[in-house]
Amino acid sequence: MPPTEPSSDTDWDGVRLHVVTGKGGTGKTTVAAALALALAAGGRRTLLCEVENRQGIAQLFDVPQLPYEERKIAVAPGGGDVFALAIEPKAALLEYLELFYRLGRAGKMLERLGAVDFATTIAPGVRDVLLTGKVYEAARRRGKTGPVYDAVVLDAPPTGRITQFLNVNEEVVGLAKVGPVRNQAGSIMSLLRSPQTVVHLVTVLEEMPVQETQDGVAQLHEAGLPVGGVVVNMVRDPVLPQRSLTAAAKGRLDRAAVVAGLESAGLGGRSATLVDGLLAEAGEHALRVALESAQRKELAALERPVYxxxxxxxxxxxxxxxxxxxxxxxxxxx
Amino acid sequence: MTEKRTARPAKTSSGRRSAPLDVDALLDDPATRVIVCCGSGGVGKTTTAAALGLRAAERGRRVVVLTIDPARRLAQSMGLVELDNAPRPVRGADTAAGGSLDAMMLDMKRTFDEVIEAHATPEKAEQILANPFYQALSSSFAGTQEYMAMEKLGQLRTRAEAAKAAGRTDEAWDLIVVDTPPSRSALDFLDAPQRLGSFLDGRFIRILSAPAKAGGRAYLKVVSLAVGTAGNVMTKILGAGFLTDVQTFVSALDTMFGGFRERADRTYRLLQAEGTAFVVVAAPEPDALREASYFVERLGAERMPLAGLVLNRVHVALAEDLSADRAAAAAEDLDAAGGQALTAGLLRVHADRMRRRDRDRSLAVRFTSAHPTVPVVEVPARAEDVHDLEGLRAVGADLSKG
Structure with missing residues (x-):
């Protein structure tokens, strides 16, 4: 099947690099993986990258640890391939050196001297340039008939660090004033700031993650990085109708009706504490629904597409x- | 500690065996001098640290809480608005039992600056603070925050001892509660300072800063060749200015105090010292519990004293006798019969909660079977975030129910 053209009815037509961030615990790896699958559907090809040495993709897809090598990990609905890559800064640096300097054995020597460790862990910013640099390379790579990947999805560092992570230019500008790292950072920045890139934020309907999402959006804007959509994960539908929720929140549910209901359900023999427990649970449920709807309003005010x-x-x-x-x-x- | 763990294995309602974590005993024991709260990001470390600090203070300890990155409203409620990198009294803590509560928020760059200023002559300090490599290192290197958290912990301890020796009461803390930086892995807290220390003190950076001295005679030829190559490559990649910056930074630092590694080692040993207790915080999620497991194993290997695990945000039901399946089936029956929509709805709410409770419980059991000797306390999930002392008090009460 020939690769289909990007369908023109999505919110992110023309985007080739989807960066997915989110507060820890909100499920950003899950969302990144689902997005990579969705973007591959119908015969396309996507690459899902991770950069935090965490092997989260391997765990999610239940495959052995990913090496520093692009591997097919899933077939999308309707045909289409999802590849995965765990980007590791040391390997990326050695690859980079090999590519540009053909170091051969000198590369090993650098590693033994601690130069590679130095560059990837201490020299501030260099590590992030290497990680984003690899993503940049994959997103721009071309085969005989066009781009190798229709889209690249990056499972990125959490919301609190995302702007600093992506703003590689800013990070290295004070240090590397000239030279290849500086140039590399410049090219990466121009892709990241282009219409080909968006940064999606994953959250749940709780106060802190929503607050961090708002802060993250503001910081991305300030850095001139393109904000994509907001993905609200772990959404629970209200189980009770609005009328019952209002009553439950005020502690005014009809206790007699519940007792009668339990009777007809064959649970009448249970203790009165069951009724109390159920009423209290309903009250807490109503409180949670109200809090969630307040958080939803906060997210809507960001005026970004919400999924x-x-x-x-x-x-x-x-x-x-x-x-x-x-x-x-x-x-x-x- | 060990005795207590094995002496009182408790059987919880789910049948798993693990000792409960006796938080009040830990807080009340005057031998407990430092409590380190650690765990992966997003599990509620900061809230747990603040709740432990408040509870200890209200039970009579003189406490200082070092937080790293508190949520805005929690920070405000604790009076953490002055960003001067020093502890401030928390207003509203009940001091009737003779305790006190101070709190501070770590400013990592400032802490680093203070270390430099305290150990260098004013001219030298100025030179270092203006160095571009230092500026990048002190504000953005991933391990700096961990390193500076440990540094601050050491400083607070020194200040407390000095205050006690001078008979002052204002800073005579007898318990320091430390929150750890938000990182993916809890292990970062233990590893990053040494990593930073050994790199700054390490071979490569020495070679860069003083090529003639490094290596010794036997290596001379090979090393100078390699250094030449390494230097050239680094210069090519990063530009010449970068290496010069690193070199001036390292040589400026070198003359003023006995190496970064030694300093990192010293703070590390503080964590192994008597009186330190680690509290590992996790949420009932596979990732968070996996991290907690790594951390528990690591603490054991490093002989660092583990007080126990706080399993945070555990779902509980308020009518635990009725199982999820039974409740769901009853709701279906009522729907089929019609006319009892309210009860059916309540039963569904309950079934949902029971399912979450069961899932959390099975994750907890998995942890305790792997680590049967680790005392555990479960803190129920709450509908609202904690952002005042009242909320912290409630969390403290839950923590002590272990």
Missing amino acids: ELPALSEGIDLGALYDFAEELREQGMA
Whole structure:
């Protein structure tokens, strides 16, 4: 099947690099993986990258640890391939040196002297240039018939660090005033600031993650980096109708009706503490729904496209990833 | 500590065996001098540290809490608005039991600057502070925050001892509670300072800063060749100015105090010292618990004293006798019969909660079977974030129910 042209009905047509960030614990790796699947659907080819040495992709797809090498890890719905790559700064540096300087054995010598460790862990900013540099290379790589990947999805560092991570130019400007790293940083920046890149933020409907999302959006704007959509993860639908929620919040649910209901459900023999427990749980449920709706309003005020993914009480497995990919497609993210 | 762990294995409702973490005993023990809260990002470390500090203070300890990156409203409620990198009294803490509570927020760049200023002549300090490599290192290197958190901990301890020796009460803290920097891996806190120390004190940086001295005679030829290559490559990649900056930085630093590694080692040993207790914080999520496991194993290997695990934000149900399946089935029956929509809805809310509770519980059991000797306390999930002392008090009460 020939690769299909990017479909023209998504919110991010023309975007080739999707950066996914989010506060720790909000499920950004899951969202990045689902997005890579969704973008590959219908015979396309995507690359899913991680940069935090965490092997989160391997765990999610239940495959052995990923090496520093692009590997096919999944087939998308309707055909299409998802490749994955765990970018490791040392390997990226050696690859870079090999590419530009043909170091051969001198590269090994550098490593033994601690120069590689120095460059990848201490020299501030260099590490991030190497990581984003590899993503940049993959996003721009061309084969005989066009780009090798239709889209690259980056499972990026968390919201609190994302602007600094992407703003590599700023990071190295004070240090490397001239030379290849400086130039490299410049090229990376121009891709990151172009319409070919967006940064999506993953959150859940809780106060701190929403606050961090707002801060993250402001910082990205300030740095001139393109803000994409907001993905609200782990959304739980209200179980009770609005009328009951209002009553539950005020502690005014009809206790007699609940007692009668339990009776007809064959649970009448249970203790009164069951009724108390259920009423209290309903009250807390109502409180949570109210808090969530307040957080939703905060997110809406950001005026970015919002996508929602449901909470799964059983946790995430491969099947859930495909479901999420489908959700994201239906909502227009891919 | 060890005795207590093995002496009182408790059987919880789910049947797993693990000792409860007795938080109040830990806080009340005058031998407990430092509590380090660690865990992966987003599990509630800061809140736990603040809640432990408040509870200890209200039980009579003289406490200082070192937070790293508190949520805005929590910081405000603790009076952490003065950003002067020094502890301030927290207003509203109940001091009736004779305790006190101070708190501060770490400013990593400032702490680094203070280290330089304290150890160098004014001219030298000025020179270092203006160095571009130093500026980048002190504000953006990923390990600096961890290193400076440890540095600050050491400083607070010294200040407390000085105050005690001088008979002053204002800074005579007898308990320091430390929050650790938000990182993906809890291990970063232990590893980053040494990594930073050994690099700044390491071979490569010495070679760069003083090629003639490095290596010794036998290596001379090879090393100078390699250094030549390394230097050339680094110069090519980063530009000539960079290496000069590094060299001036290192030589300026070198003359003023006995090396970074030694300093890092010293703070590290402080963590192994008697009176330090690690509290590992995790949420009932596979990733967070995996990190907690690594950390627990690492603490054991380093012989660092682990007090126990705080399992934060655990879902509980308020009518635990009715199982998720039974509640869901009853709700379906009611729907089929019609006319009892409210009860059916309540049963569904309950089934949902029970499912979450069951999932959290099975994750907790997995942890305790792998680490049966680690005392655990579970803190129930709350609907709202904690952003005042009242909330911290409630968390403290939950923590002590272990």
